[in-house]
Amino acid sequence: MQDAELMERVKAGDESAFKMIVDRHHRAIYHLCYRYLEKREDAEEVAQDVFIRLYRSVDTYQPFAKLTTFLYRIAVNLSLNRIRDRKRKRWISLEMLRQNKGMEFEASSRDHPDFALELKEKQIQICRAIESLPENQKTAVILYRFQELSYEEIAEVMDCSVSAVEARLHRAKLSLKKKLNHLVDDLK
Amino acid sequence: MNCATFRKQFSVFQDNRLSSDQMNDMALHLQSCADCRKFTEASEAVWELLTILPKPKLPPFFYTRLKARMEADHQAKPLSWIQRAVLSAMVTAVLTLGIILGSMAGRFSRAAKSENDLFYGLPLEEINVLSESAYASDYFEFFSQEGGAE
């Protein structure tokens, strides 16, 4: 069943339709939130917030775009809000990463502590580089690289032109290259 | 094509978003220019590197936990800051009233002889506090209406 049809059923009070929507999209939304927040508890809470917003807006919801666009847009906004809140509270998420509280490692890394340490250090540097991007560029990178949305879909989510998405990704790639070049040099 | 033009378009070239003619021009430049080749390789390697970030496991029972939160939110609608301010003012008023009544009761049990004594025995400021506290019942009514309207 299509999302639009399910939303009509939710509007009519069908709770199982809401469950189907959540089951269908929570994975993508959770991973999107996690990429911004790098902390599982926060990602789950914000992902829940996204679906609560959806549920509450079901009466006014218009199928102007794909439901995923709508969900991604709320998820991006709520994640960015959460990051702004953290900054106000002087939260340093990288501390969490250093303490290995927020990140999960592959099972194979556990068998090779040196490799795991090196991998973790790289992951921290990548997180720091992504975190340092301006919000627009960060969102473009997360949606394109990690959520695998097309330029056109990103433009819809970010409510901008496709050429703006091109420009944001271009600048982000230059910035990431500058900040992470030494990591790939090490590989050569 | 020169290097500046190539660098301006490297990102959309990397993402395969140019026309086939433009893609060919870019590829030709890449073959002939070692600097741009190095630049492109490094950029692609960094882009590839981003995928080493871990993907967390999904939290179990996402829907169940979501529903539990929605129901809890629905039952315990948080007070707005105005409601909280009024509530704390109300608590203060009730406590003040309690203290005053307590001290009055103590004093009356020792000194009061008649109803006239009771009234004239009260200092003026305590009478004022008493009359203010009468508003407390209005506040209670206000909250019970807010709760009931939900």
Ligand SMILES: [Zn+2]
């Ligand atoms: Zn060149």
